[in-house]
Amino acid sequence: MICVPKVDTEIFVDAPVDACWEIGADMERYPEFFPSVDEVKITERGENWTVTEWSGKLQGRRLKWVERDEFDEERGTITYDQISGDLKVFRGQWSFEEEEEGCRVRLTIEASLGIPMLEAALNPLLRKVIRDNGNSMLKGLKEEAERNRTADA
DSSP states (O other), rough: OOOOOEEEEEESSSSOHHHHHHHHHHHHHHHHTTTTEEEEEEEESSEEEEEEEEEEEEEEEEEEEEEEEEETTTTTTTEEEEEEEESSSSEEEEEEEEETTTEEEEEEEEEOOOGGHHHHHHHHHHHHHHHHHHHHHHHHHHHHHHHHHHOOO
16 A cells, blocks of 8 residues: 655735635646756647646756646635646645735645655655655746736736
8 A cells, every 4th residue: 555645835825815816727837937847838729728748857867747737716725636647646725715914825745656665765755755745836926926916017
């Protein structure tokens, strides 16, 4: 059985929830403000879903994967689940919650290399790497949303 490390991170963004959602839902723009993402291509699109091809880096290691993304704007969530790729498991969720002065953005990431014999040793390191990367992505979204808000003012 594979033990899948799960990491939850969040950030407050001084911008409206709809502006944060727009940035989060426009995955093809991620390379502009997420340092770990090199390219995102939409290969299929449905009413509230996409299939996307990704390439990026994690701790200097190149990764590629394909994921299915589910968009629920009413609930403020984007759920993703790897279909194929370099990791055994890669899934999670973005959530966007309106607050009085802006938006609370949460990012949940679950990932596993799928090497049972090494999990005990690797999972704490993987969890830290995932947390650092998640925090970097949240920071990038925050900076983009707040920069757009300032430009629009």
